[in-house]
Amino acid sequence: MQKTKILLAEDDYDFGSILQQYLQIHNFEVVWALDGAEAFAQFTSDEHQAEHAFDICVFDVMMPKLDGFTLAEKVLQHNPEIPFIFLTAKKMKEDKIRGLKLGADDYIVKPFEADILVLRLQNILKRTQKTNKSSKNGQQFAIGKYVFDTVNYQLKFNGETQRITEKEAQLIQYFYDHKNQLIKREDVLENVWGTDDFFSGRSMDVFISRLRKYFKKDSSIAIESTRGVGLTFKIVTE
Known part of the structure; x- marks a missing residue:
């Protein structure tokens, strides 16, 4: 069975060495880089393309x-669908917001126990694999005047194509499956993010803002918020 391949970028040698060993014990294949430039070189090298990709x-x-x-x-310019986690010793609000806007799947503040990282990785990969499995069944379907391509992560409108990320596709799929229903925020978080903590809640708000922009060309589609309760993905049909 092929191991999950992780690109780890951590400049603290002692901490990076511990993380690499701990992840390898838990059956991950880890490529560790000591700075961002080295990490990007690893990501784009021929050795890690196609079947060797991270x-x-x-x-x-x-x-x-x-x-x-x-x-x-x-990295996202090369592969917009790859999930990623940020590690940081800083608790600055600005850093978290920037990470959220980039589409980070998680944000872990140091110091932390290595088993926390393993659990977060496993949860993210479980959601990713679930989405990939359903996408392989292959379908395109209409959402209002849009066409949602679940295989290629695209929204199409009047000949224009909007490329979306895997997480955006997961959120659209979940909303569509529960269209015209009031959904509790915690249910969206548990099913799409796998947790309903503060970071995931802020991340979801960023993603919902993106989806509103994507669907703004069709006035029959709206993502409505009910304060203190949840959200409704409303599609008005004639």
Whole structure:
């Protein structure tokens, strides 16, 4: 059975060494880089393309040559669907917001126990694999005047194509499956993010803002918020 491949970017040698060993014990294949530039070189090298591609990334925020945020931006240009986690010793609100806007799947503040990282990775990969499995069944279907391509992660409208991320596709699919129903926020978080903690809640708010922009060309579609309760993905049919 092929191991899950992780790209770890961590400039603290002792901490990075411990994380690499701990992840390997838990049956992950880990490629560890000591700075952002080295990590990006690893990501784009021929050795790790196609069947050798990384499954998930774990980036420290503060690194020499290329910080974690810039590294994530460059990686996402090559593969918009790859999930990633930020590690940081800082608790600054601005850093968390920037990570959320980039589409981070999680944000872990140091110090933390290594088994917490393992659990977070397993939860993210479980959701990712579930989505990939359903996507392989292959379907395109109409959402109002849009066509949602679940295989290629695309929203199509009047000949225009909007490329979306895997997490955005998961959220759209969940909303569509529960269209015209009031959904509790915690239910959305548990089913799409796998947790209803503060970070995931803020992340969901960012993703919902993106979805509102994607669907704004069709006035029959709306994502309505009911304060203190939840959300409704409303599709008005004639």
